[in-house]
Amino acid sequence: MAVEPVMPKSWRLESKPHKFCPGCGHGIALKALGLAIDELGIQDRTVFGCDIGCSLLAWDFFNMDTVQTHHGRTTPVIYGVKRANPELICIAYMGDGGGYAIGAQHLVNAAARNELITVVLVNNTQYAMTGGQMAPTTLPGQKTETTPYGRDVLTAGYPMRGPEMIAEITPDGAYVARGTVARSRQLGNMLVRALENQLSGRGFSFVEVLATCPTNWRTNAQQTWSFLENTVENYYPVGELKIPLSDPEEEM
Amino acid sequence: MRRYVEAYVGEGTSGKSEVAVNRALELTTRGRRVTMVDLDIVKPCYTLRPIQGSLLAMGVAEVVTWASRDQVGMGETPVLWNPAASWVLQRSGDIVFDVGYGVEGAKALALVEGSEVEADLRVIMVINTTNPLTATVSDIVEVVSSFPAVHALVHNTHLGDETTAEIIQDGARIVGEAASVLHMPVVATTAVAELAAAIGEVDCAGHQVRAIRRLMTDTFW
Amino acid sequence: MEKVVTGEKRVFMTGNEVVCRAALAAGAEIMYGYPITPQNEIMHYWTRLAPRFGRRFLQTEDELSAGFATLGGVLAGRKAFTATAGPGNVLMQEPLAMAEMMRLPVVSIVVQRGGPSTATVIYSQQEVTLTTFGGNGEGLRFVYSTASHQELYDYTIKAFNLAWRYRFPVFVLADGYQGKMREPLTIYDPESRGIHMEETDAYLGRHGIPGLDRPPGHFRNTYNTEEELYAVMQGHIAAFEQAAEEVSEYETEPADGGLLITGHGIVARAVQQAAVQLRSAGFPVGYFRPITLRPLPVGALRDTAARHRQILVVESAYGQLGRLLRDAIYGCPAEVHALCKPGMGVTAEEIAVRAKQLCAARED
Ligand code: SF4
Numbered sequence: 001m002a003v004e005p006v007m008p009k010s011w012r013l014e015s016k017p018h019k020f021c022p023g024c025g026h027g028i029a030l031k032a033l034g035l036a037i038d039e040l041g042i043q044d045r046t047v048f049g050c051d052i053g054c055s056l057l058a059w060d061f062f063n064m065d066t067v068q069t070h071h072g073r074t075t076p077v078i079y080g081v082k083r084a085n086p087e088l089i090c091i092a093y094m095g096d097g098g099g100y101a102i103g104a105q106h107l108v109n110a111a112a113r114n115e116l117i118t119v120v121l122v123n124n125t126q127y128a129m130t131g132g133q134m135a136p137t138t139l140p141g142q143k144t145e146t147t148p149y150g151r152d153v154l155t156a157g158y159p160m161r162g163p164e165m166i167a168e169i170t171p172d173g174a175y176v177a178r179g180t181v182a183r184s185r186q187l188g189n190m191l192v193r194a195l196e197n198q199l200s201g202r203g204f205s206f207v208e209v210l211a212t213c214p215t216n217w218r219t220n221a222q223q224t225w226s227f228l229e230n231t232v233e234n235y236y237p238v239g240e241l242k243i244p245l246s247d248p249e250e251e252m
Numbered sequence: 253m254r255r256y257v258e259a260y261v262g263e264g265t266s267g268k269s270e271v272a273v274n275r276a277l278e279l280t281t282r283g284r285r286v287t288m289v290d291l292d293i294v295k296p297c298y299t300l301r302p303i304q305g306s307l308l309a310m311g312v313a314e315v316v317t318w319a320s321r322d323q324v325g326m327g328e329t330p331v332l333w334n335p336a337a338s339w340v341l342q343r344s345g346d347i348v349f350d351v352g353y354g355v356e357g358a359k360a361l362a363l364v365e366g367s368e369v370e371a372d373l374r375v376i377m378v379i380n381t382t383n384p385l386t387a388t389v390s391d392i393v394e395v396v397s398s399f400p401a402v403h404a405l406v407h408n409t410h411l412g413d414e415t416t417a418e419i420i421q422d423g424a425r426i427v428g429e430a431a432s433v434l435h436m437p438v439v440a441t442t443a444v445a446e447l448a449a450a451i452g453e454v455d456c457a458g459h460q461v462r463a464i465r466r467l468m469t470d471t472f473w
Numbered sequence: 474m475e476k477v478v479t480g481e482k483r484v485f486m487t488g489n490e491v492v493c494r495a496a497l498a499a500g501a502e503i504m505y506g507y508p509i510t511p512q513n514e515i516m517h518y519w520t521r522l523a524p525r526f527g528r529r530f531l532q533t534e535d536e537l538s539a540g541f542a543t544l545g546g547v548l549a550g551r552k553a554f555t556a557t558a559g560p561g562n563v564l565m566q567e568p569l570a571m572a573e574m575m576r577l578p579v580v581s582i583v584v585q586r587g588g589p590s591t592a593t594v595i596y597s598q599q600e601v602t603l604t605t606f607g608g609n610g611e612g613l614r615f616v617y618s619t620a621s622h623q624e625l626y627d628y629t630i631k632a633f634n635l636a637w638r639y640r641f642p643v644f645v646l647a648d649g650y651q652g653k654m655r656e657p658l659t660i661y662d663p664e665s666r667g668i669h670m671e672e673t674d675a676y677l678g679r680h681g682i683p684g685l686d687r688p689p690g691h692f693r694n695t696y697n698t699e700e701e702l703y704a705v706m707q708g709h710i711a712a713f714e715q716a717a718e719e720v721s722e723y724e725t726e727p728a729d730g731g732l733l734i735t736g737h738g739i740v741a742r743a744v745q746q747a748a749v750q751l752r753s754a755g756f757p758v759g760y761f762r763p764i765t766l767r768p769l770p771v772g773a774l775r776d777t778a779a780r781h782r783q784i785l786v787v788e789s790a791y792g793q794l795g796r797l798l799r800d801a802i803y804g805c806p807a808e809v810h811a812l813c814k815p816g817m818g819v820t821a822e823e824i825a826v827r828a829k830q831l832c833a834a835r836e837d
Contacts, residue, residue, distance in 0.1 A: 012684055044682040047549075052695070060691045063684030065677040067548055068693040069541065070571055076538035080545020081677060083531050084503050084553060088678045106541075109534035264514075265486050265655045354517075382485040384494065384660070411485050411657040 008034025010043040012063045019057040023224055025211025026054060028181035029122055030061060033091070036191035037064070040199065042089050049078040051094035051103075053129045054213075055122060058093060072103025079115040086116070089198055096123045100136040100160045111166045114173060114203040118194045121162060121206070124213040125232060132216035136160035139235050144216075159235070166206045167242040173203030176242035180210040182229050183238070190240065202244045210236055255372055256284075257341070259291070259349035260406070261358040261399060262378035263385045267408040267468075269300070271378050271442055272350040273307065274464040280311040285345030289337055290317035291360045292352035300350060303467055316340055333363060341366045358399050376439060377402045379430075381409045381423035392430035405431050407441040407459055415443070417450045428457030477526060481661045488651040489514035491622045492556065492582050494660055495629035497522060500670055501580070502551040503529040505542040509561040510594035511649035512584035516556065536561040540568025540581075547577050548692070550675025552633055556582035558649075560591060562600050562607070569642050570608030574694040576709065577676075578636035578643070582629065585648040587816035596649035597816040598738055601793035604644050605767040611706070613713045614642045615720055616767040618737040622658040624764075625651060630663050637671035639716045646766065648789075650739050650818065717768035724762045725777050731757025732831055733781035733807070734824060737766060737794055744787055746821035747828060756832050766794070771801045778802040783831055787812045787824055 007013070011034050020026045037043055043064055050058045052071035059068040069077045078092040099107050099121040107119065126144045127133040133146040137159050141150040151159075167176040175197040179187035187209060194205035210232050214224045256279060260272035269292075276288045288307060290300040300307070300317040307315050316336050340347055341364060351358055361367050361375070377396055379386050386392045396402050409415075409423025424441055431438045440462040441455045442448075448463035455461055477497040486494075492515050496504070504523070506516045520530050533539045539555045546553025557565050562583050572579045585600045587593030606612040615635055617628040625647060632643040663670055676690055683689035696702040724741075726748065727733065736744035741762040748760040761777050763769055778784060784807045786795040791813050799809055812819065812827050 012689065045678065047677045056693070056695060059693045059695075060689075063682075063689050065679065065683060065690040066692065067677060068695060069544075070567060070694075073537065073541040073568070073571075076533060076541035077545040077548070080505060080531075080542030080553070081549045082545075083505075083529065083542065084546035084549035084551040085675070085678055088549070105534050106538055109538070264490065380485060382483065382657070384482070384484050384486070387482075387484075411483060412655070414483070414657050 008038050010034045010037045010046075010062050010064060012061060015060045018061060020054065021215045023212060023214040023221060024054070025124055025181040025209070025213065026058070026122060028184050029120070029187070029209045029211055030058060032184050032188040033120060033191050034062065035188050036195055039192055040195055042195070042199070045087060046089040046091060047078070047081055049074040049081075049090070049092045051092075051098040053095040053098055053127065055093050055095050055098065056129075072098045072101070072106065074098065075103055075106035075110050075117075075119060078117050079110050082115065082117050089195065090117045091195075092117060092119045094119070094121055095128070096121060096125070096135045096137040096162075097127050100162055107166070108169065111174065111204050111206065112169045114171050116198055116201060116203065118198050118205045118207075120191070120194075121208045122211045123162070123208050123236070124211045126213065126216055128213045128216050137162075139231065161236065163206065163208045163241045170204055170242065173244050174242055175203070175205040175244060177206070177240045178208045178210065178236060178238050180228065180233055180238050181212060182210070182225065182233070186238075197244065208236075210238065255344075256346040256348070257370055257372040257374065258347070259351055259361055259373065259375045260378055261351045261375060261402070262353065263380075263383055263395065264353035265383050266353070266378040266380045266386070267410060267442070268353070268378040269350045270464060270466065270468045271406050271408055272348050273300070273303070273467050274442070274462075276307070276312050276348040277310055277465075279346050279348070285313045287314045287316060287340060287343050287345060287347050288312050289340050289347060289349045290315070290334070291337060291349050291364070292357065293333060293360050306467070313345060314343075338363065338365050340364065341370055355398055361400070374403045375399075375401055376404045376406055378406045378408050379423075379427050381426050382411050382419065387426075389426055389430045389433065392427065393433050396430070396434055396436070402436065404437045404439045406439050410443070415447060417447055420447060420451060421456045424455040424457040424459055428459065476662055478660050478662045480665060481659055483657060483659050485655060485657050486622070487514065487653055487655050488622055488625050488647060489584070489653070490518045491625045491658060492629050492645070492647070493518035493522060495626045496554055496633075497526060497528065498660065498663060499630040499633040500552055501528065501554050501633060503531070503546045503553045505531050505533055505539045505546065505553065505555050507533055507536050507539045507557070507561060509536070509558050511586055511652045512556045512558045512582065514652065515582060515584070536564035537567055540565045540579075541571075543579050543581075544568055544572055544577050547572075547579055548676045549678060550673050552580075552637070552673055554580040554582065554633070556584065558584045559586040559588055559600070562603055566603065566607035569614065570610045571694050572642040573608065573610045573613045575692055576640040578640050580632045580636050580643050580645070582645045582647065584652040585646065593816060594649065596789065596818060598648060598740060598789040599793065599815060600646070601766060601788075601790060601797070604646050605797065611710065612767055613709055614644060614767055615639075615765060616644045616646050617764060618646045618766050619651065620739055620741050620762070622651070622654070622656050626658055626660060630668065634668070634671045635720060637673055639712070639720070641713065641716065646738065648739055713768070720765060721768045721770040722764035723770040723773050724764065725773065726759050727761070727777050727780050728752065728757045728759030729780050731759060731781055732783045732785060732828055732835075733759050733761055733777060734785045734787060734828060735761045735763075735794070735798060736787040736819075737763055740787055740789055740819050743819050743821040743824055747824035750821065751825055751828055756829065758828055758832070766797065769797060769801050774798065774801050775805060778805045778807050781807050783807055783835060784809045785812060785824075785828060785831060786810070787819055789814050789817055789819060791815045
């Protein structure tokens, strides 16, 4: 019997197959996100914002109102929407360059203010859409188009540990986690908890998603998963970094 | 001889600087030694600087403000505290403070050493009823109550060049009523000379009318 | 919603407070802002008054965020606005380019300060080029240059209406003098003057399940082929040109065969004063003041320019208005002269001196 792949209800059939490369982590991340939205039944009041970089390819991905913004600016557009209409559930979806480099001030300040939005940041360790340059998340020694001899931390600086920083600067009430597309069920649970955090009004929620980019990593399927699960996850530990103290599940 | 220590506060466009400067000149013409202090640190603070020279020429003993030359090299219009202002209460003679607008402006008074224990200090709030923030009795009561320790009011309703005696009389009624709710005296109604003459010695609410000259027009703001 | 103003009222206040009161009267629901002089008092008065009328405010981390959050507010269907100046206006151009591309009705108040760079916080007309054509785009925006507190009030209200009617970003271009100056004006409730306030509607978060009850709203500003972008731009440009006819505004009093003095914003007051004085002294001097710098009243400007032998462009900048005007009147035989005082105010007296020299040179 053929296995019917489950398509999340909140996905838009008309825009499938999606625009990402085969083996890209975005598809898995967005599937986990779609299922989380389905589980919470919030499709009709969720607003999705995507950035510049490969995340923009999600501009028509969902059966949800969507705005594609500028590089790094999805965070302010989305908290602008939330402030203007607090009834909406607002998701800002971006890459590591958008969140940690050009839009870092927005992420930091939105987190510190405890804006009631959910930021989902896909970390695939480099700038993908522009053709594989070094990103804030590129690993030490990792080769990219702008670190052809490998990232030398003495000249190119150290990578950014985003969730660790966000966990540190947010007040109680925030939810911060790092998931991976290699464990999509765990990632899905994190996204549900992140969105619940917004729904309950507890505070800011942030999920970094470790993801694959075979196109720019220049890796075959086996190498892709091995790099993600061994090298990347080794450098960036997966797990929940901050759970609201007032979280009933945590109290149990 | 009793000394006058008066601080003029108010909302933007109330005319507090105008009233303060005229008060300093009035005291000067009575032969008193007057120090005029620019306490406006609500940016940009241009109140007295441009007319410093003419105030001195008119007999004001000292004008504590930033001189234009002090401002060169500071970059933006500075909201810097003038250290000379900290110690003015130590000086002899009368002191007239022109304080920056709004509640935040009025708080600058706390930066003057000894202001909290100065027995002679009177904080006088200038009211212009053509500013919507202080247009009605309840507006005035609310605004005056939000300011730190106001002792008295000056009624200075005006519409710039369009001011008429009727506008001032309308304002006088409103300010008079607010003052009685607040249990506060109205020291005077101030108006430019010809309008003051048209109104007479007291206005319709019984406030003494004081003629003033418009000097602040030379300061632009 | 509680009325902000009932009836009409003659009042006396600073320009920044005027802008705040006008935005309230226009029904602005949320302001996003970042401190920069000389516009700070717009935020000060807004944060003080807005809560009384159930309006909201967010202080963001910079002008990029203030601009983008304002786009968010508009996308959510609210009348949203921001205010800025100088280097803040530079950052504001990025979000405003997105508003231009996506036809988002954003209102921005610009209170010009001295430039380039940080310069002074006081006054200039040096943000004309930036405000009319800033951003990586075609300048598809409306820019009102106000000259008095009354105009600040009138055009701030109008800015919200135009933005929502035509769906282009609208700027009210003031300056530090206007922001801090005080003068009388009449404030009013727009509806009571018969000004119909445009309805807003949401781009994002409309009623119903997207894909089931209605199509989802998918809004983007990026295209992957030239043809796609070109088609979109054709539509935008046609809409802008059509609106330009209705939107452009000016004031003029020509003096056939004589000298036409032009200026905008607060400088236009000095220009007008100089022209009136010179005329009563027997000099053939007229004036032209564009109220909209974008779109410029090109037709009227060309007609008026053609009736004069000389034109004097006066501005507190080094030829920013001049470039716009020369471009608009290209081919007109009148000689064009300039009186430029970047970052400095201009008085009617100095304009008159220059105008007399030009008139005299012409007779020689
Ligand atoms: S380039 Fe990389 S990140 Fe972009 S779609 Fe392809 S695989 Fe995904």
